[in-house]
Amino acid sequence: MSRAVIYERFGGPEVLELRDVPEPHAGPGEVRVRVAAAGLNPMDWVFASQPEAAARFGISVPSGFGYDFAGVVDEVGEGGEIGEGGEIGDSVTGFAVGDRVFGGALGAAADFLVIKTPTAPSAALFHTPDGISDEVASTLPVAGLTAAAALAAIDLRSGDTVLIGGAAGGVGVFAVQLAKLAGATVVGTASPETFEFLRKFAVEPITYGPGLADRVRALTGDGGGVTAATDLFGTETAETALALGIAPERISTIAAGPNPPGGVRATGGLDAGPDAMRQITDAILAGEITVPIAAAFPIEQIREAVTLQSGRHVHGKVVVTP
Structure with a gap:
């Protein structure tokens, strides 16, 4: 078993529950990421609290919570290798077990996350550069x-x-x-x-x-x-x-x-342009962009984290760590 934050009805932070769920595994053309940090965004709690907004993005309940994540690839599915730019290819493998990665996919507030198609609009996967922590990386995609x-x-x-x-x-x-x-x-x-x-x-x-x-x-x-x-x-x-x-x-x-x-x-x-993320990470490594982490909460305190973030008075990003 593993854990994931789930909501079965729309509402405030009180609808978020940390549940035991079956441990997911990578299938063909997929990678599984052991999540080290999940960065929160306003859209996360908007989707959880406003069914009209959720419907516009094809989200229905029950649903996983969160989108931005960082962690380590710990499974690569058989068949369908993943190319250097995130595309599904025939010969070049861009991601391997042990790679540090970050990106975005629904349900990021969890122990594990399976990325089905890194080129799809609903998900993205990037290599985490040396020198950038998982907490910082988890704030970048959205x-x-x-x-x-x-x-x-x-x-x-x-x-x-x-x-x-x-x-x-x-x-x-x-x-x-x-x-x-x-x-x-x-x-x-x-x-x-x-x-x-x-x-x-x-x-x-x-x-x-x-x-x-x-x-x-x-x-x-x-x-x-x-x-x-x-x-x-x-x-x-x-x-x-x-x-x-x-x-x-x-x-x-x-x-x-x-x-x-x-x-x-x-x-x-x-x-965003195809080079936008690389430009951002290069600027962080060069000390030209600072990413303020306002607070980090263990995943068990997801409600407290969302309450702080949704108040819109926090200076910087809020991160959850499984």
Whole structure:
């Protein structure tokens, strides 16, 4: 037997249960990962609490919980070898027993995870570079790739001043650092208690909420200094950017649904470029990106971990360790 976090009904953290489940094994074209860490994301508890959101992604109950993970390959199924880029191939084996890996697949909060098709939209598998811990690696797939996609969608470049909504969140901590690496000046919306945290990343923090456009104008000289924007939480930042006269094609959103306001660009982690993850891990190894781990919980405390993460006031990422 092994353990996995399961929910059989939709609701708050109280619906999450750590269950004994049959130990899974890798079949043809699959690998099994012994999970060492699972990074939490807002979408995890949104899916567990909102059946409408879950249905849009084909998730029904009972369901496993969590998506991002890191660990070690401990089984490779017979037949169907896995190629260097994650494709199923005939001769080149890209993953072997003992390889450290990270990626994303539904049900990551578990002792073991079987990855059926690493190239499918619902799963990804990467080699974990030496020098990056399992805890850090487990935070990268959703947040890192989503941040990269959000900035790529607005063609962020050196000399831009970008307004980032939700700058202190899980995606925000990657977005602000990637924007700085691109040579942009960053203005980030956040609650006042996160301002000092953001200043560590050379971000100019600004309070979100009513009157945001006026505060941006006051900070940037009638708003003329802002040239691009990305909204990582809802639509307030996108609507503010439109009001400031920023062109829709230079505004992106990740949480406004398929029809964001004013024709701005909706995007997500699946839109990230093929080299985005390598660029992120290279930047971490070079000390150019810091991944703050706000808290780590044993899997037995999954409810406490989700309660903290879903409060949206945590500075950095929350990780669960089986």
